[in-house]
Amino acid sequence: MPSPFNLIEGDRQQKGGEKRSETAGRWQHDSMQKMLTIISNVLRGSASRHGAQVVSEAASMVASSRSYADFTPEATFDIKKVDLHRLEEGPPLTATLTREEGLKYYRTMQTIRRMELKADQLYKQKIIRGFCHLYDGQEACAVGIEGGITLSDHLITAYRAHGYTLTRGGTVREIMAELTGRRGGIAKGKGGSMHMYTKNFYGGNGIVGAQVPLGAGVALACKYLGNDQLCVSLYGDGAANQGQIFETYNMSSLWKLPIIFICENNQYGMGTSVERSSASTEYYKRGDYIPGLRVDGMDVLCVREATKFAADHCRSGKGPILMELQTYRYHGHSMSDPGVSYRTREEIQEVRSKSDPISMLKDRMLSNNMASIEELKEIDIAVRKEIEDAAQFATTDPEPPLDDLCSHIFANDQPFEVRAATPWTKLTSTS
Amino acid sequence: MTMAAAARFLLRGAVSKASIANVNVGAQSSFGITLLSLSPKCSSKTKTQRRNAAHFTYHPDPVPTEYGPTTKMNLFQSVTSALDNTLASDPTAVIFGEDVAFGGVFRCTVGLRDKYGKDRVFNTPLCEQGIVGFGIGAAVAGATAIAEIQFADYIYPAFDQIVNEAAKYRYRSGNLFDCGNLTIRAPWGCVGHGSLYHSQSPEAFFAHCPGIKVVIPRGPVQCKGLLLSCIADQNPCIFFEPKILYRAAVEQVPTEAYTIPLSQAEVIQEGSDVTLVAWGTQIHVLMEVANMAQEKLGVSCELIDLQTILPWDTETVCKSVAKTGRLLISHEAPITGGFAAEISSTVQEECFLNLEAPIARVCGYDTPFPHIFEPFYIPDKWKCFDAIKKLISY
Numbered sequence: 141m142p143s144p145f146n147l148i149e150g151d152r153q154q155k156g157g158e159k160r161s162e163t164a165g166r167w168q169h170d171s172m173q174k175m176l177t178i179i180s181n182v183l184r185g186s187a188s189r190h191g192a193q194v195v196s197e198a199a200s201m202v203a204s205s206r207s208y209a210d211f212t213p214e215a216t217f218d219i220k221k222v223d224l225h226r227l228e229e230g231p232p233l234t235a236t237l238t239r240e241e242g243l244k245y246y247r248t249m250q251t252i253r254r255m256e257l258k259a260d261q262l263y264k265q266k267i268i269r270g271f272c273h274l275y276d277g278q279e280a281c282a283v284g285i286e287g288g289i290t291l292s293d294h295l296i297t298a299y300r301a302h303g304y305t306l307t308r309g310g311t312v313r314e315i316m317a318e319l320t321g322r323r324g325g326i327a328k329g330k331g332g333s334m335h336m337y338t339k340n341f342y343g344g345n346g347i348v349g350a351q352v353p354l355g356a357g358v359a360l361a362c363k364y365l366g367n368d369q370l371c372v373s374l375y376g377d378g379a380a381n382q383g384q385i386f387e388t389y390n391m392s393s394l395w396k397l398p399i400i401f402i403c404e405n406n407q408y409g410m411g412t413s414v415e416r417s418s419a420s421t422e423y424y425k426r427g428d429y430i431p432g433l434r435v436d437g438m439d440v441l442c443v444r445e446a447t448k449f450a451a452d453h454c455r456s457g458k459g460p461i462l463m464e465l466q467t468y469r470y471h472g473h474s475m476s477d478p479g480v481s482y483r484t485r486e487e488i489q490e491v492r493s494k495s496d497p498i499s500m501l502k503d504r505m506l507s508n509n510m511a512s513i514e515e516l517k518e519i520d521i522a523v524r525k526e527i528e529d530a531a532q533f534a535t536t537d538p539e540p541p542l543d544d545l546c547s548h549i550f551a552n553d554q555p556f557e558v559r560a561a562t563p564w565t566k567l568t569s570t571s
Numbered sequence: 572m573t574m575a576a577a578a579r580f581l582l583r584g585a586v587s588k589a590s591i592a593n594v595n596v597g598a599q600s601s602f603g604i605t606l607l608s609l610s611p612k613c614s615s616k617t618k619t620q621r622r623n624a625a626h627f628t629y630h631p632d633p634v635p636t637e638y639g640p641t642t643k644m645n646l647f648q649s650v651t652s653a654l655d656n657t658l659a660s661d662p663t664a665v666i667f668g669e670d671v672a673f674g675g676v677f678r679c680t681v682g683l684r685d686k687y688g689k690d691r692v693f694n695t696p697l698c699e700q701g702i703v704g705f706g707i708g709a710a711v712a713g714a715t716a717i718a719e720i721q722f723a724d725y726i727y728p729a730f731d732q733i734v735n736e737a738a739k740y741r742y743r744s745g746n747l748f749d750c751g752n753l754t755i756r757a758p759w760g761c762v763g764h765g766s767l768y769h770s771q772s773p774e775a776f777f778a779h780c781p782g783i784k785v786v787i788p789r790g791p792v793q794c795k796g797l798l799l800s801c802i803a804d805q806n807p808c809i810f811f812e813p814k815i816l817y818r819a820a821v822e823q824v825p826t827e828a829y830t831i832p833l834s835q836a837e838v839i840q841e842g843s844d845v846t847l848v849a850w851g852t853q854i855h856v857l858m859e860v861a862n863m864a865q866e867k868l869g870v871s872c873e874l875i876d877l878q879t880i881l882p883w884d885t886e887t888v889c890k891s892v893a894k895t896g897r898l899l900i901s902h903e904a905p906i907t908g909g910f911a912a913e914i915s916s917t918v919q920e921e922c923f924l925n926l927e928a929p930i931a932r933v934c935g936y937d938t939p940f941p942h943i944f945e946p947f948y949i950p951d952k953w954k955c956f957d958a959i960k961k962l963i964s965y
Contacts, residue, residue, distance in 0.1 A: 269764035270942065321943030332766050332942040346768035347725065348697055381696035383728075409697055411670040417696045481673055545944040546936065559906050559937050561954045564961075567936065 214238040215508040219442045225425045225432035225462075231449035235441035242505045245287065245440050247519050249279040249498045252303045254527045255312055256471070259302070259319055263475045267535055268319045272333045275303040277470040280497035281404055282307045284443025285372060289451055294362065296342040296355045297374035299334040300404075300469075304374075308341035312526055316534035324533060329540040330548075349375060349382030352401070356392045359399035359460075370398040370454045372447075378409025380423050389427050389460070396459035400450045401427065403464045404437065410473040411482040424464035437465030438495040468495070547571060625763060625815070626951045627855040631822045632792045638825035647817040649791035649824045650679040650756070653798040654717065656828035658687045661715050663752075664802075666692045668702060668719025676721060677758055677817050703729035703755065707737050707807075710753035715802060720757040723811055724771040729755075737807040738782030751805035756798070759787065759811035760852055761903050761949055766942040769814075772851075772904040777809055778881045778913060784808040784833060785880040789854040791822045796831030797878060804833060813851040836884035838891065842873035845962055846891040848900045848914060850877045853950070857901060860955040870963055880910055888914065889921045896927035897962045901950050906934035928965035931958040 214236055222230045256276040262268045275282070282303035285295070297304050305315050310326050318325030319333050326336050327344075336344040342358065345351040355373025362369040375385065380403055392399045403423040407414055414421045424432035431453070435446040443465060450461045468491045472479025479488070505511045546558040546569040557566040634641055644652060657664045666680060672694045674681035684692040695702050699720055706718035720726045726733075733755070741749035761770040777785050784806050788794035794812065801808035813820075839854070840861060847857045854876050861872035873891050877883055892898050898918055900911035911932040918930060933950040941948050 270766050271764075271769055329943050330941065334766075334768070335942075347727075378697040381698050381701075383698060383700055409669075410676075411673055412694050412696075416672075416694060476676075539943055542944070542947060545941060545947060546938055549938055561906070561936065561950050562931060562933050562958050562961075563906065 210509075211239055211511060212509050215504075215510060217441060217504060219439060219445060220436045222442070222446055223424065223434035225422075225427075225434075226429070227431045227433070230433060231445040235445050237441060237504070237510070239505075239510045241287070242501065242510050243515075243519065245283050246498070246501055246505070246511075246516065247523065248283050248286075248307060249440065249501065250520060250523045251312060251526065252276070252279045252282065252306055253498060254523050255306070255315065255530070256302060258527050258531050259316070260471065260475065262316075262320070262531060262534070268333075269321075270332050271299075272319065272475040273300045273473065274471040274475070275300050275469070277491070277496075278404065278406060278437065278467045279303060280440040280443055280500075281402075281437050281465050281467055284437075284440040285402065285447050287440070287444035288447025289370070289372060291340065292367075293369050293451075294340045294342065294355075294358045294371040295374070296345070296351045296358065296371065298345055298348060298351055298376060298379060300376070301334065301336055301344045304341060305336040305338060305344070309338045310336065310341075312530040313533050316527075316530045317537050320534045320537075321539060322534060322537035323540040323544075324537040328544065330544060349379040349384050351375065352379070352382075352385050353388045353391075355401075356388045356397055356399055359392065359397040360395065362398055363396075368455055370400060370451060372400045372402060374402045374404055376409065377403060377405040377407065377414050377421075377423060378412070378417065380405075380426060381418060385426075389430055389462075392460040393427075393430055396457065398454040398457075399460045400447070400454060401430070401460060401462040403462070404467055405464055406467050406469045408469075408473070408482065410477065413482065422464075424462055427460070427462040430460050430462050432462040432464065434464045434466065437467030438491075438497045438500065440497055440501055543568070543570065625819065626946070626949055627852060628859055629790075629816065629819050629821075630855050630858045631820070632790055634823040635792055635825060638796075638829040639827040641823040641825050643821060644791050644824040645818050646788075646791050646794055646812065646820045647677050647679045649795040649822075650798060650812060651681060651683065652824065652826065653795040653802075653828070654680060654683055655686070656799065657715065657717070657802050658683060658691060660828065661802075663713060664691065664715040664717065665709065666717045666719070667695050667706070668756075669695060669697055669721045671719055675719065677812075677814065679756075679812075679817075680719070699725055699728040700732055703732040704736065706753050706755065707732060707740070707750045710750040710807070711740065711748055713752070715752045716754070717802065718753065718755045720755060722769055722771075722814075723757040723759040723773050724768045726755075726757055726773060730776070733777065733783060733807070733809070734780045738780050740782075740807075742782060749805070750807050753807040754798075754801045754810060755808070756810045756812060758814035758817070760813045760815060761940070761945065762815045763945070765814075765940070766945070767939050770903075770940045770945070772811075772902065774811060774850075774880045774902075775904055775908055775910045778910050780881075782807070783881065785811070786833060786878060787811045787813070787851045787880060788878065789813075789851055789876050790816065790820045791824045793831060793837075793876075793878065795824055796829050797833070799828055800830040800833050803830060808833075811851070815852055831878075834879045834882050834884055836878060836887040837876045838873060838887065839876055840872065840874040842871035842895065844870045844895055845872045845897040845899060845959055846888070846895045847872050847874045847955075848877055848888060848898065848911075849874075849902065850880065853901050853903065856950070856952050857955060860952050860959065863952065863956050864959050868960065868963065870959060872959070877914075883914070885917055885921070889918060892918050892922045893925045896925050897931075898926075899931040899933065899955065899958055899962060901933040901955055903935050903949055905937045906932055907937050909934050928962045931962055933958045 216234050216236045219235050224230045253276050256274040263272050286307040302315055314326035318327055318336055321329045323329050334344055334346045352373050352375050355371050359371040405423055409417050424434040433446055436442045446463055450463055453461045546567045548571050549569050552571045555568045555570045558569045560567050671680045672684050702718050706716040709716040737750050760772050774785050786797050786801055788797045798810055801810050849857050857874055861874050864870040864872050900914050902909055902911055911934055915930040933955045936948055
């Protein structure tokens with residue numbers, strides 16, 4: 141139980157030595173007021189050998205009467221200032237987190253983390269094959285972005301897509317079954333790791349940079365249909381050097397499309413660090429005439445506030461906006477990449493200990509009494525169980541039937557014959 | 572058909588004469604439908620298969636004696652050796668591409684940066700169109716430019732540069748300028764689990780473009796010799812390396828530089844009844860098929876490795892077909908518009924009266940390269956063997 145004196149002080153030391161000053165949560169409970177009264181009485185009165193005892197009795201009284209109602213329902217945190225490009229004002233410097241939101245973000249981030257680690261395990265057992273790009277370390281980006289938009293907005297990203305598939309409405313079972321290529325998969329087992337789709341989530345794209353012009357097209361549809369929706373188009377630091385990104389900047393700015401470009405800068409384009417691949421590593425400025433923000437991508441609240449700000453910008457008709465999320469991936473580029481031939485293990489360890497998005501949220505919630513350790517542990521256990529169930533499903537679900545090999549090549553009313561291995565054998569394509 | 576027999580077909584993946592007869596009659600009960608009706612029932616009884624076995628067995632070349640001392644190398648090491656020889660002998664040679672500095676994703680350029688310096692072996696940003704355009708410029712200015720595209724599946728952003736710029740440079744400038752010093756290398760072909768974007772064989776797209784050369788080796792000895800020929804050749808060349816053979820193919824490869832001539836198909840095995848033509852990994856599949864045909868059918872097959880797709884050696888192939896009267900061409904790329912169509916068309920023009928049976932093409936299906944269905948998609952030895960049976964019984 142946190143010491144009452146620390147709450148009065150209001151300064152917290154974060155794990156790993158990085159000091160973050162946070163304003164103490166605003167307390168609204170009678171029991172805490174009671175406790176403070178007791179303490180001040182003790183302090184006002186002469187120090188007696190019973191003083192400490194009274195305080196500890198008061199503390200135990202508070203502890204025994206604690207229930208869920210004792211948790212702080214919401215707290216406000218300072219968040220890192222955002223670097224701005226061609227913007228007068230940026231997102232706010234504080235973010236308010238309610239207990240429900242906090243638990244929801246914690247659960248989602250933990251689900252993504254556990255799911256990716258499970259995928260790692262299954263890949264090493266050769267149950268998942270092919271190419272698998274894992275998202276652990278970057279959870280705050282997916283969860284924060286979703287916190288700033290709604291499910292009726294649109295999103296498109298590249299191949300590191302498992303986290304987004306989840307935040308956009310997919311279930312862990314469907315995602316894992318897609319990784320193993322089974323019929324219960326979210327793309328019916330035909331796409332695999334890089335090609336997962338849900339409503340208003342356009343994947344899941346294998347070719348680097350190709351998804352960004354697509355996102356602009358979706359944004360045009362939103363503007364054309366006048367439905368006040370926007371499109372979030374994500375790409376990485378490696379993709380930022382593709383020509384089609386700049387073509388898209390031009391088109392979306394010319395036509396004032398409601399598109400948020402987000403560059404997830406995880407410092408490495410596969411094996412090449414940003415300094416060695418890009419003449420300018422200030423990716424938020426690369427849009428030139430497009431306003432930009434550079435955001436701490438390891439802090440889910442930072443990402444959420446910046447996304448809200450960007451969404452308002454788009455919805456007010458001002459056109460595109462560019463966000464650079466500075467984040468980090470713990471795994472290598474894909475499961476074939478050990479991830480240590482171009483960076484040191486110490487670097488990975490350092491980021492893990494100082495800036496892990498889940499730990500950051502957990503510490504914030506615990507130190508502001510928004511949740512208890514037991515509660516978070518329960519969430520961990522529930523998540524673990526969910527992942528285990530999903531892995532079980534993904535391993536035992538049957539593969540798709542063979543007629544799916546030729547299905548959905550074209551849209552066709554009538555089934556047609558597809559030439560097969562030899563010209564005299566044909567399979568039927570249904571759609 | 573009984574369940575047991577049907578199950579055998581499922582496991583062997585071969586098309587039975589019965590179901591072929593059905594197709595000829597025009598009924599919808601084709602090979603695929605047969606498997607369809609089986610798979611839901613079978614899947615509940617049989618465990619889903621682990622796809623760990625390769626669809627081919629690698630057949631190494633005999634040790635070459637005419638090029639000097641040899642050492643054991645696999646395919647990616649033979650590429651490194653060829654690049655090493657080039658950087659040593661040609662001071663204008665430069666190698667560039669995504670992640671080549673630390674050795675490349677397939678370890679083809681390991682050690683070269685340390686040996687020759689970072690101004691000769693360097694990483695590019697992630698921009699295929701930029702890489703090839705840059706390579707064309709460097710070649711035109713006189714450098715021997717060796718560009719790497721990380722996977723052949725990613726070559727399409729550079730398609731315009733290759734087809735519209737590189738291929739036409741000499742022609743449109745009336746031989747004043749050329750980018751003959753350019754060589755583009757890319758890993759190619761199926762790898763067992765690559766799915767849509769790590770398994771493609773795009774040679775047919777480039778075969779349609781006069782002005783470039785397209786070359787595909789079948790093993791380390793051929794790879795090093797052909798790559799060195801491409802680098803030396805005064806035309807822009809695309810060199811596709813079968814990625815599934817990078818580690819699987821091990822041979823004794825000469826350490827010195829040597830070249831194998833381009834546009835010369837190699838007759839790997841002589842025969843009298845059927846001509847088999849393929850390139851890359853598929854050669855090893857057909858080698859096994861040729862043995863099967865000899866043992867089980869008494870059919871003697873002549874196996875030809877095309878090696879250079881463009882410009883291809885029509886003479887060797889046509890001479891062979893004139894002798895045998897039957898031709899089977901096989902490749903992983905989809906059948907419609909695949910390179911087998913070009914070979915087939917030319918051979919029927921040249922050898923029409925020699926042909927005993929229609930030319931057989933055993934290729935991939937007309938679908939995108941699938942994710943989970945790969946073992947069914949690729950033209951494996953059973954499909955090829957069945958095609959030979961049809962050829963000889965026509």
